[in-house]
Amino acid sequence: MSKIVKMDPGIVCFQHCGPKVFSFILPRRCPVCDEDLERANFALLPFRVPYPFIRASQYPCAVVIKPTSGDFLNDYYNSMDLHIGVTTSTGTIVEFDKHGLRKHRSTHWNQCLLLDQVPIPWREHWDTTLWQVCKQKCWSAKTYSEDNHNCYSFVLTFLVTLAYGNLSEAARNRTLFCEKFIVPRTTAAGKYISLYRKLKQHGFYEHRNK
Ligand SMILES: [Zn+2]
Structure with a gap:
């Protein structure tokens, strides 16, 4: 696995x-x-290209995704290997994987995409609902299954229970949830990722309008 880059590489245009x-x-x-x-006179003054990734712990009550292994900039290839989790009102990450249900503040979630975040009045309800879902016996290492009882099962179950508008509505169907909340984010981030990789290889990149 390549070295993990957690910070904004600062791409200039x-x-x-x-x-x-x-x-x-x-x-x-x-x-x-x-x-x-x-x-020189610039046709377009230098500006920093917005970095699309976030540190999960800085976004309370949020739904976040990251590659299952490694990070987006260096290791991500397609949406098949994304891992999903949520944060509590204090920014603790809660995730379900082959190790079972875990709550932590690990740096592995320092380069994520934010799918959604509830507003402040929803935070108490968010935490209460999250603990209720966490207490369900079905979220253990033993019951984990990569194909049909995984990180998505946990997050989507939680979101449906939360009953928070469109987010919870979409969470009833995994395909719909991917289309509405995941694909638009990974598509936008994909442009930044491919730019980053070109720069890493060639130092700079010229974009000519066709
Ligand atoms: Zn020139």
Whole structure:
């Protein structure tokens, strides 16, 4: 497994003489025309590309996903190997996997995608419902099954019990939940991931409009 990158790599975008250019740091010279960028006129001033990932512990009462192993930037390939969890009102992560049900504040959830977060008035109800669902005997290492009694089963059961609008409505059907809450996030993050990988390989990337 590659080294885990948990922080924003800080991708910069600018446009000088033609194409949009992406890089990790603003180069001294334009990689397209070689002009000194210190006195250059930019067609588009340098800005930082928004980092799509979050630290789960900083988002109370949230539903979060991450790759089952490794991180999004380096290890993610497709939505087949995503792992889902929730956070409590104090940012503790609750997840169900082959080890059973676990509550912790591990750094493994430092590069996640936020699927949804309930507003402050819902927090007490969120915690109460979460503890109720956690107490159910079915969330143990023994009963875990990778295909039909897994992290999704736990989170979706909790969300349905929570009865929180569209989120809970979608949670009744795993396919619908994926379509509405997961695919849009992973698609947006996928653009950032592929940009990051291009930069890691080539140093910078020129985007030309076709
Ligand atoms: Zn240039």
